[in-house]
Amino acid sequence: MTVPPNKPEDVSARRSHGTLAFLLNHGAPIIFAGLLWYVLWWGHSPELQTVDAAMWHVSWVGVIALLYVALQARAILAQPRSGVTHAMIEILISLLPLFVVVYAFVDWMRGANLLSVFQVIVMVQATMASLIDVVIFTWFSMSLSRLSVHTLDVR
Numbered sequence: 001m002t003v004p005p006n007k008p009e010d011v012s013a014r015r016s017h018g019t020l021a022f023l024l025n026h027g028a029p030i031i032f033a034g035l036l037w038y039v040l041w042w043g044h045s046p047e048l049q050t051v052d053a054a055m056w057h058v059s060w061v062g063v064i065a066l067l068y069v070a071l072q073a074r075a076i077l078a079q080p081r082s083g084v085t086h087a088m089i090e091i092l093i094s095l096l097p098l099f100v101v102v103y104a105f106v107d108w109m110r111g112a113n114l115l116s117v118f119q120v121i122v123m124v125q126a127t128m129a130s131l132i133d134v135v136i137f138t139w140f141s142m143s144l145s146r147l148s149v150h151t152l153d154v155r
Contacts, residue, residue: 026093028071029133033096035064036126040104045116054118061122065129068097072133076141087141094137098130 038044048054072094079086101123107113108120115123 026075026089028068028075029093029096032064032068032126032129033100036097036100036104036122039122040100040115040119041113045118058118058121061125065125069129069132072137076137076144079141090141091134091138094130094133097126098134101126101130 046054046057048057075090079090104113104115104119104123108115108123
């Protein structure tokens with residue numbers, strides 16, 4: 001029995017499904033790192049007139065950080081348990097936002113990038129969200145992988 005050749009529609013459908021799956025599983029750190037890059041280097045520092053407006057603006061930063069943590073938790077729970085490739089990709093991509101924050105912090109401490117109070121608050125909230133992702137979710141992922149490994153019962 002011969003296998004029919006792949007149709008171009010099948011290949012493009014699989015490719016788009018693979019891209020969508022990759023973005024669902026690994027897209028949150030990439031998007032979060034991009035948002036941090038925008039805020040910390042392109043100077044998104046709003047000039048707000050009232051304290052209430054400033055608090056609302058900072059609270060949205062917290063909501064975005066919590067959304068990032070929730071998406072990463074979903075990615076950890078949805079990852080396949082066989083093999084370590086997916087877990088290693090997840091860990092490496094999860095480090096992207098932390099690298100952006102560390103780079104911004106070093107630039108700020110050297111005086112090369114003057115940051116506003118809002119941008120420093122963004123750095124602190126992003127650091128907390130990234131550390132939750134990298135430390136706790138990595139530990140959780142490795143624990144799940146270890147528990148799900150099928151072992152032979154040796155008697």
